[in-house]
Amino acid sequence: MARTVTGGGESGTAAVPERLLAEATRLFAERGYDRTSVQEIVEAAGVTKGALYHYFGSKDDLLHEIYGRVLRLQTERLDAIAARDTPVPERLAEAASDVVVTSIQNLDDTKIFFRSIHQLSPEKQKAVRAERRRYHEKFRSLIEEGQAAGHFRADLRPDLVVDFFFGSVHHLGTWYHADGPLSAHEVAGEFSDLLLHSVRRP
Amino acid sequence: MARTVTGGGESGTAAVPERLLAEATRLFAERGYDRTSVQEIVEAAGVTKGALYHYFGSKDDLLHEIYGRVLRLQTERLDAIAARDTPVPERLAEAASDVVVTSIQNLDDTKIFFRSIHQLSPEKQKAVRAERRRYHEKFRSLIEEGQAAGHFRADLRPDLVVDFFFGSVHHLGTWYHADGPLSAHEVAGEFSDLLLHSVRRP
Amino acid sequence: MARTVTGGGESGTAAVPERLLAEATRLFAERGYDRTSVQEIVEAAGVTKGALYHYFGSKDDLLHEIYGRVLRLQTERLDAIAARDTPVPERLAEAASDVVVTSIQNLDDTKIFFRSIHQLSPEKQKAVRAERRRYHEKFRSLIEEGQAAGHFRADLRPDLVVDFFFGSVHHLGTWYHADGPLSAHEVAGEFSDLLLHSVRRP
Amino acid sequence: MARTVTGGGESGTAAVPERLLAEATRLFAERGYDRTSVQEIVEAAGVTKGALYHYFGSKDDLLHEIYGRVLRLQTERLDAIAARDTPVPERLAEAASDVVVTSIQNLDDTKIFFRSIHQLSPEKQKAVRAERRRYHEKFRSLIEEGQAAGHFRADLRPDLVVDFFFGSVHHLGTWYHADGPLSAHEVAGEFSDLLLHSVRRP
DNA sequence: AATGAATGAGAGTTCATTCAT
DNA sequence: TATGAATGAACTCTCATTCAT
Known part of the structure; x- marks a missing residue:
């Protein structure tokens, strides 16, 4: 569903969807789903909102x-x-x-x-x-x-x-x-x- | 069950704070705290926001x-x-x-x-x-x-x-x-x- | 317009309208008219809102x-x-x-x-x-x-x-x-x- | 006078932040900061609140x-x-x-x-x-x-x-x-x- | 002379989502 | 593949004022 790495496997640069999921998991656990904004997730993952909505519908x-x-x-x-x-x-x-x-x-x-x-x-x-x-x-x-x-x-x-x-x-x-x-x-x-x-x- | 603070006294006309607490409890359980708006609570209790904030700080x-x-x-x-x-x-x-x-x-x-x-x-x-x-x-x-x-x-x-x-x-x-x-x-x-x-x- | 003292002249108990004006002056100067609430004025003067609206129209x-x-x-x-x-x-x-x-x-x-x-x-x-x-x-x-x-x-x-x-x-x-x-x-x-x-x- | 950030360019279609600042200046001078609502500012600038908060934190x-x-x-x-x-x-x-x-x-x-x-x-x-x-x-x-x-x-x-x-x-x-x-x-x-x-x- | 519960309108701010690029 | 400006609706909370008592 989502590719494993971008570019060619540089360390620390997991693919965008994985990074988004990982940061979302961390933030949802930390402060709850409703208290975590999409903005916070994309900031933590180092991308923009458009990228998130490119990979996830909502x-x-x-x-x-x-x-x-x-x-x-x-x-x-x-x-x-x-x-x-x-x-x-x-x-x-x-x-x-x-x-x-x-x-x-x-x-x-x-x-x-x-x-x-x-x-x-x-x-x-x-x-x-x-x-x-x-x-x-x-x-x-x-x-x-x-x-x-x-x-x-x-x-x-x-x-x-x-x-x-x-x-x-x-x-x-x-x-x-x-x-x-x-x-x-x-x-x-x-x-x-x-x-x-x-x-x-x- | 609920003390009657103002007027009333008949069942069904519990005091305002009691009514607010009862409706809030029901709604929080039903759809969660963050998903329940203050507006919904006061509507269910039949009062206005001002009344809620008269009795509860937040x-x-x-x-x-x-x-x-x-x-x-x-x-x-x-x-x-x-x-x-x-x-x-x-x-x-x-x-x-x-x-x-x-x-x-x-x-x-x-x-x-x-x-x-x-x-x-x-x-x-x-x-x-x-x-x-x-x-x-x-x-x-x-x-x-x-x-x-x-x-x-x-x-x-x-x-x-x-x-x-x-x-x-x-x-x-x-x-x-x-x-x-x-x-x-x-x-x-x-x-x-x-x-x-x-x-x-x- | 407003009597000078209440009761009979006890020290520190200026009449209510005077006390209200004095506290209002202090608060308006301190934080501005719009930022001072009627509630703050009456609390500072030690009376309730009804008292203020008894003496002042607004x-x-x-x-x-x-x-x-x-x-x-x-x-x-x-x-x-x-x-x-x-x-x-x-x-x-x-x-x-x-x-x-x-x-x-x-x-x-x-x-x-x-x-x-x-x-x-x-x-x-x-x-x-x-x-x-x-x-x-x-x-x-x-x-x-x-x-x-x-x-x-x-x-x-x-x-x-x-x-x-x-x-x-x-x-x-x-x-x-x-x-x-x-x-x-x-x-x-x-x-x-x-x-x-x-x-x-x- | 105002830099055009998006599209536009013709006079009268200044960039959104400039337009917001201009209208805010006018309104604050006219009726004071506290008496000017964010709603009034964005209406005068022809945008929505979201746009204002996109450019200005508060x-x-x-x-x-x-x-x-x-x-x-x-x-x-x-x-x-x-x-x-x-x-x-x-x-x-x-x-x-x-x-x-x-x-x-x-x-x-x-x-x-x-x-x-x-x-x-x-x-x-x-x-x-x-x-x-x-x-x-x-x-x-x-x-x-x-x-x-x-x-x-x-x-x-x-x-x-x-x-x-x-x-x-x-x-x-x-x-x-x-x-x-x-x-x-x-x-x-x-x-x-x-x-x-x-x-x-x- | 004074209370305080209650109103109702409106405040600033946040947010998920969309879309032209 | 990804941007980021912009939307529009909803949010919590505040407030001057009224009124039965």
């Missing part, structure tokens, strides 16, 4: 692209983990751990995701929610599989468990700091552990 | 008032529960259940809280975060008490557990619907159960 | 009152000086000196006078300008008298001399400070001296 | 630009006159005469200068006052030079003389009318003559 489109990127990434990873040939509890633990790690590694996207979705146009919101639902359904089916196999408590509502866990994941952006005492993997380990303990048969 | 002040209300309510309830004379696991379960129920009963406030805090002025944001922190600390001390008493797993980081659980609570606004299949108490029961299972000694 | 009226006060004062003093039985050059010198002294003693009024006259309603502006013109004419007639008597240069246009001199007087408010190196009388002496030298026959 | 900026223009003009002219190789009294007379002529030729700027400086933001006010002070100092040094050379009375305070004279100059805007009986040069001649007589050794 400010809204930028946000949609950011969503697309993170959703694609997480869906791919979940698919890979779910398809493994290991016991369900292990796959659930890995899936949980993995989504925490990638959420932290892309903390700006995580922040934007759950703060700004309402600022997308209705149609785009619908598309994003549908993709998100598919992701949740894949995660939920791991829980259902574990219940069917007798690993997890049968009295739990799998959809509620998913909402419970992803609430925690989405919330990461509001408290996690890269320079805090915890590494991404430490948080991931503990969150995964809490989830497994909460669903496992005693 | 749009920002309205949001702050809304936060204050819900924080006061939840803090009071948590204090009451924590002070009970029952075993810690029971108190934690009740605190967890209660915060879910009141979050659902005030779902508009919950939605606003989670989404709009970044749109407060820096000073007000600081004040709100400080109050929120005190609330979390009180909740955390229940977990610490349970660990000390040998009820809960000692290897857990209490602060991480709090962030884990309140992520789930704050997230309620993004998926819960009053006309869905689950009552507030059903969700509360399951969330509380998940939390307790995740922290209890096996 | 914000405009306050300004008109302030003008009236200073015009009356200066007209009275000029009349007294002009009527004296001394040689014209002496009377002109005293009139010039006196208007400088009273302008400095009422520096707030002086500042307001030449900055805010355009903010009066057209009718009030007309009235004030007419009074001011009468004052200038009286001053001018001193110069004409001096020319007729052979004291002053006959080739000067008396009206231009008046505008020349009163420009200097009106300008006092922009540079004179009570805590500066010059007393009101020192400035008055020098201004008067400059005027007399500029008109006298060599 | 209404305040417009005023600052107007000040800058007139200060630059007068400073240049005074520098040229002061640098001449003629006797000091002649140079002072010419400087005085020149500032009167240019003040009358730019009477709108003169009116604005005198009345609206207090409505500039504090920082801009400081900048303008500093420039004005440099101008006054240059003028004052002419007087000091004349005193040192024995042309002017030694007992006069040069700074007071400057304030005396520039009061008269700034005041021109309040009484001079182009369609009145006096030409700019007639006024300039008389003002200059009055100044010289007031300072010269008898």
Whole structure:
């Protein structure tokens, strides 16, 4: 969709659309979608408004692209983990751990995701929610599989468990700091552990 | 429910500031703080802008008032529960259940809280975060008490557990619907159960 | 027009209209008529808006009152000086000196006078300008008298001399400070001296 | 007179920023800075608000630009006159005469200068006052030079003389009318003559 | 004599977007 | 591929004034 470099690969001069997306991500996470002006984005990216509107149809489109990127990434990873040939509890633990790690590694996207979705146009919101639902359904089916196999408590509502866990994941952006005492993997380990303990048969 | 300051008195003619707060809450939850104009709020409340600015210093002040209300309510309830004379696991379960129920009963406030805090002025944001922190600390001390008493797993980081659980609570606004299949108490029961299972000694 | 004290003469409690005029004068001089709100005036005077509108028909009226006060004062003093039985050059010198002294003693009024006259309603502006013109004419007639008597240069246009001199007087408010190196009388002496030298026959 | 930035070129289609400055000058002089709305300015210039804010950061900026223009003009002219190789009294007379002529030729700027400086933001006010002070100092040094050379009375305070004279100059805007009986040069001649007589050794 | 809630009009400013070049 | 001038609508907030009490 957008070329990788301009000119011929000079260091530090990523292609214009990439630079725009990167700066938009940073600014949206920092001060919110509505509080970030198109002017600020283009200034940060070192181009003019015309350039932005050459590559993106609207400010809204930028946000949609950011969503697309993170959703694609997480869906791919979940698919890979779910398809493994290991016991369900292990796959659930890995899936949980993995989504925490990638959420932290892309903390700006995580922040934007759950703060700004309402600022997308209705149609785009619908598309994003549908993709998100598919992701949740894949995660939920791991829980259902574990219940069917007798690993997890049968009295739990799998959809509620998913909402419970992803609430925690989405919330990461509001408290996690890269320079805090915890590494991404430490948080991931503990969150995964809490989830497994909460669903496992005693 | 709302004090009648001027004339009136019949239901439906609540005092102007109360009406403004109620409509602002509804609109902020519905379309977000930045997407709600002062004009829309005063129209919904049936007054003019001048009236709003007679009672509130700024749009920002309205949001702050809304936060204050819900924080006061939840803090009071948590204090009451924590002070009970029952075993810690029971108190934690009740605190967890209660915060879910009141979050659902005030779902508009919950939605606003989670989404709009970044749109407060820096000073007000600081004040709100400080109050929120005190609330979390009180909740955390229940977990610490349970660990000390040998009820809960000692290897857990209490602060991480709090962030884990309140992520789930704050997230309620993004998926819960009053006309869905689950009552507030059903969700509360399951969330509380998940939390307790995740922290209890096996 | 307005009583002098309320209650019975307690110190520091001047009557409401006087207090309003005094605070309005101070504020208009400090930040200009348009930049001073009625709210600020009533707060400074320790009353409410209703009280102000009880005594004055409009914000405009306050300004008109302030003008009236200073015009009356200066007209009275000029009349007294002009009527004296001394040689014209002496009377002109005293009139010039006196208007400088009273302008400095009422520096707030002086500042307001030449900055805010355009903010009066057209009718009030007309009235004030007419009074001011009468004052200038009286001053001018001193110069004409001096020319007729052979004291002053006959080739000067008396009206231009008046505008020349009163420009200097009106300008006092922009540079004179009570805590500066010059007393009101020192400035008055020098201004008067400059005027007399500029008109006298060599 | 005004550079044509976009298209156009024919007289009457001056560039947008020039047109905005011209109309703003006219309107500020006519009804004062605070009483002139941005809406009125853009309507007079035949553009929209967006265009104004494309070129000027604020209404305040417009005023600052107007000040800058007139200060630059007068400073240049005074520098040229002061640098001449003629006797000091002649140079002072010419400087005085020149500032009167240019003040009358730019009477709108003169009116604005005198009345609206207090409505500039504090920082801009400081900048303008500093420039004005440099101008006054240059003028004052002419007087000091004349005193040192024995042309002017030694007992006069040069700074007071400057304030005396520039009061008269700034005041021109309040009484001079182009369609009145006096030409700019007639006024300039008389003002200059009055100044010289007031300072010269008898 | 005085209150203060409420009005309604208008203020300056911001902003996403368009389009001729 | 990219510019940047210009639009037009909407924004938050301020204010002098009124009026029932």
